[in-house]
Amino acid sequence: xxxxxxxxxxxxxxxxxxxxxxxxxxxxxxxxxxxxxxxxxxxxxxxxxxxxxxxxxxxxxxxxxxxxxxxxxxxxxxxxxxxxxxxxxxxxxxx
Amino acid sequence: xxxxxxxxxxxxxxxxxxxxxxxxxxxxxxxxxxxxxxxxxxxxxxxxxxxxxxxxxxxxxxxxxxxxxxxxxxxxxxxxxxxxxxxxxxxxxxxxxxxxxxxxxxxxxxxxxxxxxxxxxxxxxxxxxxxxxxxxxxxxxxxxxxxxxxxxxxxxxxxxxxxxxxxxxxxxxxxxxxxxxxxxxxxxxxxxxxxxxxxxxxxxxxxxxxxxxx
Numbered sequence: 001x002x003x004x005x006x007x008x009x010x011x012x013x014x015x016x017x018x019x020x021x022x023x024x025x026x027x028x029x030x031x032x033x034x035x036x037x038x039x040x041x042x043x044x045x046x047x048x049x050x051x052x053x054x055x056x057x058x059x060x061x062x063x064x065x066x067x068x069x070x071x072x073x074x075x076x077x078x079x080x081x082x083x084x085x086x087x088x089x090x091x092x093x094x095x
Numbered sequence: 096x097x098x099x100x101x102x103x104x105x106x107x108x109x110x111x112x113x114x115x116x117x118x119x120x121x122x123x124x125x126x127x128x129x130x131x132x133x134x135x136x137x138x139x140x141x142x143x144x145x146x147x148x149x150x151x152x153x154x155x156x157x158x159x160x161x162x163x164x165x166x167x168x169x170x171x172x173x174x175x176x177x178x179x180x181x182x183x184x185x186x187x188x189x190x191x192x193x194x195x196x197x198x199x200x201x202x203x204x205x206x207x208x209x210x211x212x213x214x215x216x217x218x219x220x221x222x223x224x225x226x227x228x229x230x231x232x233x234x235x236x237x238x239x240x241x242x243x244x245x246x247x248x249x250x251x252x253x254x255x256x257x258x259x260x261x262x263x264x265x266x267x268x269x270x271x272x273x274x275x276x277x278x279x280x281x282x283x284x285x286x287x288x289x290x291x292x293x294x295x296x297x298x299x300x301x302x303x304x305x306x307x308x309x
Contacts, residue, residue: 028191028192029155030187031113031185071152072153073153090187091186091189091210091218
């Protein structure tokens with residue numbers, strides 16, 4: 001085999017990401033998109049802790065979402081104590 | 096030079112779905128259509144793409160079918176590289192997934208959706224030049240998606256072929272393409288009611304009219 005063993009990826013596994021991983025863009029898994037109501041958000045960051053894909057960004061005022069990787073699992077919507085995050089059908093958005 | 100690998104009678108069906116939730120439905124669509132074709136004496140194959148790792152929730156996964164008048168020479172080719180029919184068990188797959196990769200001229204796209212084809216067409220960025228028509232059917236309103244791991248590893252499927260909304264999607268494929276007789280499909284699927292309603296309600300839209308409309 002001409003390819004060195006360490007260069008052969010196993011199944012869908014990719015190197016552990018530090019901030020982003022271009023080998024595993026998962027935004028197209030999403031059927032529902034998290035939408036933030038900025039008036040309700042208290043920036044408690046429970047969604048940021050809970051997001052399994054680290055797709056919630058910390059900001060000074062309110063959180064935002066990294067839709068390049070968000071799989072639309074809806075955990076942020078479940079854990080939000082003030083109900084600031086809702087889920088909308090992905091095809092309602094043009095982008 | 097002649098193409099030694101050409102198979103003129105071969106029709107390829109690719110069904111896209113979401114992992115776990117619609118894995119069985121995608122499998123049911125290809126199994127139902129190919130089993131119906133087998134009843135008509137065709138050579139058939141149906142299988143799933145395991146490289147897609149379908150045990151991850153929401154991951155885009157594929158199930159494949161092949162139907163031919165002659166014996167299928169490419170039976171060990173693991174993926175459908177040039178599909179004639181592409182079906183989606185879920186509408187958001189039009190966005191961000193290259194569903195039309197490699198389609199043959201005159202290919203048909205079947206989508207399980209409430210939305211009109213005009214709206215969904217805007218999201219498809221690649222491969223539309225070979226697409227002939229888009230078929231929309233609201234299969235979710237006719238039958239529920241059966242979520243089960245039975246059959247996911249190639250063993251027997253305890254819930255039955257075409258028990259859920261896959262039956263409706265298969266009926267829409269048959270209506271749009273005529274790849275098998277609808278009567279043959281009805282002999283295979285469990286949910287005959289959903290299949291009949293979908294066969295009535297599926298809407299076929301010519302892609303030329305969508306392109307002209309902009």
